Amino acid sequence: MKRKHSRLGLGMPELVFVPTQLQKNVWRVVENDRFMENPIMYIIAATKFNVLIDTGVNTSNLLEYLLSGDIEDERFATMPYLVINTHNHFDHIGGNYLFSPKGGPKHEKCVDLCAGDGDTDYTTNFPETCLSAAVGAHSNPYEVTRWLENGEIIQLVPGEHNEILKVLHIPGHTPDSIGLYYPGANLFFSGDFVYPFSSILLNLPHSNFNHYVESLYLLLQYLKAQVFERIRLCCGHSDSNLPGSDLVELWALVENIMQKTAEYKTKMVFGMPCHLYSSDKFELLINGAFVKNIEKLLIKVASKFEKRRLSSNVPPNCKQLQYDAGALYKNGNESKGI
Numbered sequence: 001m002k003r004k005h006s007r008l009g010l011g012m013p014e015l016v017f018v019p020t021q022l023q024k025n026v027w028r029v030v031e032n033d034r035f036m037e038n039p040i041m042y043i044i045a046a047t048k049f050n051v052l053i054d055t056g057v058n059t060s061n062l063l064e065y066l067l068s069g070d071i072e073d074e075r076f077a078t079m080p081y082l083v084i085n086t087h088n089h090f091d092h093i094g095g096n097y098l099f100s101p102k103g104g105p106k107h108e109k110c111v112d113l114c115a116g117d118g119d120t121d122y123t124t125n126f127p128e129t130c131l132s133a134a135v136g137a138h139s140n141p142y143e144v145t146r147w148l149e150n151g152e153i154i155q156l157v158p159g160e161h162n163e164i165l166k167v168l169h170i171p172g173h174t175p176d177s178i179g180l181y182y183p184g185a186n187l188f189f190s191g192d193f194v195y196p197f198s199s200i201l202l203n204l205p206h207s208n209f210n211h212y213v214e215s216l217y218l219l220l221q222y223l224k225a226q227v228f229e230r231i232r233l234c235c236g237h238s239d240s241n242l243p244g245s246d247l248v249e250l251w252a253l254v255e256n257i258m259q260k261t262a263e264y265k266t267k268m269v270f271g272m273p274c275h276l277y278s279s280d281k282f283e284l285l286i287n288g289a290f291v292k293n294i295e296k297l298l299i300k301v302a303s304k305f306e307k308r309r310l311s312s313n314v315p316p317n318c319k320q321l322q323y324d325a326g327a328l329y330k331n332g333n334e335s336k337g338i
């Protein structure tokens with residue numbers, strides 16, 4: 001879910017789904033929905049199946065669309081789908097029921113419906129947590145058939161070590177948020193963890209700024225250990241080609257917030273006072289509950305972060321935030337400007 005304003009300028013309002021090829025086997029599909037969320041779904045053709053990342057709002061039948069042959073790659077009309085949700089918000093899970101309805105059975109073209117296992121109670125507490133009621137949407141119940149652990153590998157092409165998706169838990173926007181790193185294409189599918197020029201929402205009932213800071217730090221460290229300068233971020237809204245290095249700007253904003261040197265505007269959102277922080281490309285909208293005690297909370301976040309940054313031992317209760325923890329923390333005494 002993002003704050004309303006589309007920056008995609010699709011210019012084709014009569015089409016519900018607008019496909020664009022990103023790479024040889026990677027496409028994006030943007031949905032023109034009545035909520036102006038314009039979620040971006042991604043499809044990747046693997047050897048025996050396609051991966052579908054998110055299922056949109058359900059303006060129209062996504063599964064029928066994918067099988068219709070409208071996209072110029074016959075694999076999308078013939079091979080089954082491994083569906084992966086980046087997080088449980090109505091604009092990313094709306095078509096889930098087409099693949100795996102609550103109580104089953106799965107559609108014959110559905111291999112599995114996957115979600116991150118960072119907080120399975122949150123994910124399965126449907127429909128409260130998907131926020132459909134807040135915007136007047138209706139989301140049909142669905143059944144997750146495979147839970148994805150942090151660090152799990154999904155093999156796209158047997159025997160090809162770069163043809164994988166690596167699951168990274170990135171809680172903050174929601175507790176179950178995940179991202180998917182595809183080294184063979186230098187892409188990172190970020191869901192709503194990051195997108196430019198619209199507010200990244202950390203003000204929602206289950207958002208957590210503390211977790212967001214830690215996720216961003218760990219993600220940035222992880223991606224910097226890859227071919228960082230070539231990585232493009234495929235966001236859940238707004239942009240499918242954002243340079244990975246832009247995360248450095250986002251991190252600088254977060255650091256300024258923690259150090260209380262960032263300017264902000266106060267906004268009422270859903271009747272709650274929120275802080276809106278901005279950099280050139282990014283906006284962060286922070287929870288009203290944080291605003292009330294923001295001084296205390298920022299000190300807490302900053303000190304927890306500092307401890308984690310300097311520690312070579314990851315606390316056991318932070319399991320969901322461990323990526324390659326050993327590698328991540330061995331340079332723990334680096335300066336803060338990462």
Ligand SMILES: [Zn+2]
Pocket residue numbers: 001002087089173192
């Ligand atoms: Zn969202």
